[in-house]
Amino acid sequence: MKDFKYELLHRDANSNARLGKLNVFGKIVDTPVFMPVGTLASVKFLSSDDLKNIKAAIILSNTYHLWLRPGDEIVKKAGGLHAFMNYDGPILTDSGGFQVFSLADSRKIKEEGVTFKSHLDGSTLFLSPEKSIEIQMNLHSDIAMSFDECIPYPSTYEYTKNSTERTLRWAKRGKDVHTLNDQALFGIVQGGEYQDLREYCAKELAAMDFDGYSIGGTSVGEDKPTMYKMVEDAIRYLPQDKPRYLMGVGAVNDLLNGIERGVDMFDCVLPTRIARHGTLMTSEGRINIKKMIYAQDFTPVDKECDCECCRNYTKAYINHLFRTKEGLGMRLMSIHNLRFLIRIMEGAREAIKNDRFLEYKEMILKKYPFDERGF
């Protein structure tokens, strides 16, 4: 029997926010949780010690990228992803569905699977639900994702309907070949912006009894109200005793709105990517550390933050590291942005426990002067 279990500890009195405990084969993840993204078996610039220090409870990695390099067989020989990257916390792998979407130029989607071009050398690749699961079993992550089609926004009702039904068939096919009992498997709710399709997809997936349910196809160009509605429609018929994971979402307001609607897990490249590009999220709003005004600012990036960057270094130093392209800067900035979001999740869990999630959300949105994008 799988030792994978979601325990709903408390439901916020005034919203659908849930405080939970996810037991991932003996490793505990308190939810709601934010998962840093480590596509190539590496959260860019961070070591596994760094991940512990920022209190990352679980990370995400990627089927497609590891399939190409170093190859899932090599990871398997290494003893699985955990041994390979020396990270003993839970790892969730995405299925490659999103890569098929973002490398869309040359893809051909058929019932068997998707033919598309490698971003490395342009060679023709074929990924199917079975292949994706096979790779993920070789990677031996703790949580695998079904292979889905992430459709663009907007898409017609007809296309979305056909695609969603195919994604459901793919979910079933993937589940049929999944044999690891120490790896959980999630189904992914698609359905675009259409309420009936989202609900239908969620019900069908729930009937297949996955270990958890992801909400996919969001933050692909739609506006915020539409995205939040998509989440509501996708979540309405998902079982209460399983975790819900909103894929690819990481702006502060999106995290809070997701939690309010009952989402338990999030992942996003946003904090690490914008960090590498010089943007830091702080209690005083977003700052672009490369600006000259920080060259002589000898205060911490965020005086309220407890991360390695903020405890030990000044904006002037980070500015210098950024301008001189020193890797340490990339590392410290990534650490800060991740810790910033993780701290927001810590606060959210505490608030839910006290039935004050909505107040917490308002407080955060008011306190941190981010723009409508949420960072």
Added chain:
RNA sequence: GGAGAGGUAGCGAAGUGGCUAAACGCGGCUGACUGUAAAUCAGCUCUCUACGAGUUCGGCAGUUCGAAUCUGCCCCUCUCCA
């Protein structure tokens, strides 16, 4: 003192009669970034009372319809020889 090379926008560096307000790189400024083809990408970077105008390519004076580009003188820098 002699011989040679050279002085181009914040820096480096192309350009050697018109298509040049002047390539390109760096630096600087602005913006983007949401299941990572991203330490990336896009725009701006002489001045102004800006869909037009005004001053530029060490300085001054010329040649020419027209010069950063040709001529003369001057100033300055670098290398080598004394």
